[in-house]
Amino acid sequence: MTIKRCTLNEIEDLQKVCRETFTETFEEQNTKEDMEKFLEESYGLKVLEKELSDKNSMTYLAIDDTGKALGYLKLNVDDAQTEKGYDNSLEIQRIYILKEAKGQGIGTEFMKIAENKARDLGLSYIWLGVWEYNYAAQKFYKGKGFNKFSEHIFVLGDDRQTDFLMRKEM
Numbered sequence: 807m808t809i810k811r812c813t814l815n816e817i818e819d820l821q822k823v824c825r826e827t828f829t830e831t832f833e834e835q836n837t838k839e840d841m842e843k844f845l846e847e848s849y850g851l852k853v854l855e856k857e858l859s860d861k862n863s864m865t866y867l868a869i870d871d872t873g874k875a876l877g878y879l880k881l882n883v884d885d886a887q888t889e890k891g892y893d894n895s896l897e898i899q900r901i902y903i904l905k906e907a908k909g910q911g912i913g914t915e916f917m918k919i920a921e922n923k924a925r926d927l928g929l930s931y932i933w934l935g936v937w938e939y940n941y942a943a944q945k946f947y948k949g950k951g952f953n954k955f956s957e958h959i960f961v962l963g964d965d966r967q968t969d970f971l972m973r974k975e976m
Contacts, residue, residue, distance in 0.1 A: 807868055807869065807870050807871070807876065807910065808868075808869050809866050809868050809869070809879075809912075809915055809916070809919065810866065810867055810869065811864065811865070812858060812865040812866060812867045812878065813858065814855060814858055816867060816875075817851060817854055817855060817858065818851075819867065819869075819875045820854055820867060820875065820878060821849055821851060821854055823867070823875040823876070823878050823902070823904070824848075824849040824854070824878065824900075824902070825849050826904060827877060827878075827902035827903065827904055828844075828845065828848075828849070828902060829841065829845070830904065830905050831902065831940070832937075835939065836963070836965060837963065837965070839963060839964075840962050840963025840965050841962075841963065843963040843964070857880070860886050862883050862884045862885060862886035862887075863880065863881065863882050863883075863886045863899075864880070864882075864923065865878060865879065865880045865881075866879040866880075866881075866916065868903070868912045868915070870907075876903060876904050876906075876907035876910075876912060877901075877902055877903030877904060877907060877912050877913075877916070878900065878901075879898070879916040879919060879920065880898070880899045880900040880901075881896055881897065881898060881899070881919075881920055881923060882896070882897040882899050883895075883897070883927065883929070887899075888935075894930045895924075895929055895931050895932065895933055895973075896920060896923060896924040896927065896929050896931075896932045896933075897932075897933055897934065898920050898934040899934070901913065901917075901934070913946060917950050920932055921974075921976070924976050925976060929976060930975065930976055931974060931975045931976055933955075933971060933972065933973040933974075934947065934952070934971070934972055934973075935958060935960060935969035935970070935971050935972075936969060936970050936972060937960065937967060937968075937969055938957075938967070938968045938969065938970055944970065944972075948972075951974045952972040952973060952974045953972060953973065953974070954970045954971065955971055955972065955973050956971040957969065957970055957971060958971060
């Protein structure tokens with residue numbers, strides 16, 4: 807397995823792993839209509855192209871020996887962050903891994919990339935949002951030194967859900 811910075815050349819691989827991992831993670835708890843709306847709004851090719859072209863966003867793919875994308879990480883700084891008011895920080899906007907690839911250390915490697923990027927940029931902390939009912943992810947983040955500091959509303963389709971905001975000081 808290798809991890810590489812995603813470019814426009816891998817946009818279709820990125821879209822596939824985005825849609826697959828999000829669906830695996832959340833389809834049981836959400837309606838088909840809300841899922842379809844969210845997947846199109848968040849993972850359409852034009853949306854991903856804009857994100858990959860943003861100098862303040864960085865996306866990484868974990869790829870197996872056959873070339874299959876196993877997961878991805880999306881980081882944001884400055885005006886690319888999804889929320890205002892978190893100056894001098896790095897946002898982990900997305901970190902998703904296929905169910906079949908969990909337990910292989912990909913999440914830990916993604917966290918190392920985020921921490922190294924925050925240190926390289928001289929930032930004070932890393933923050934992220936995690937769904938209030940995604941207990942496995944919360945446990946993973948707590949194990950990596952993140953603590954809850956706030957909450958916000960995350961809209962999935964037409965459904966308003968609560969995300970916990972967590973941060974780790976650098």
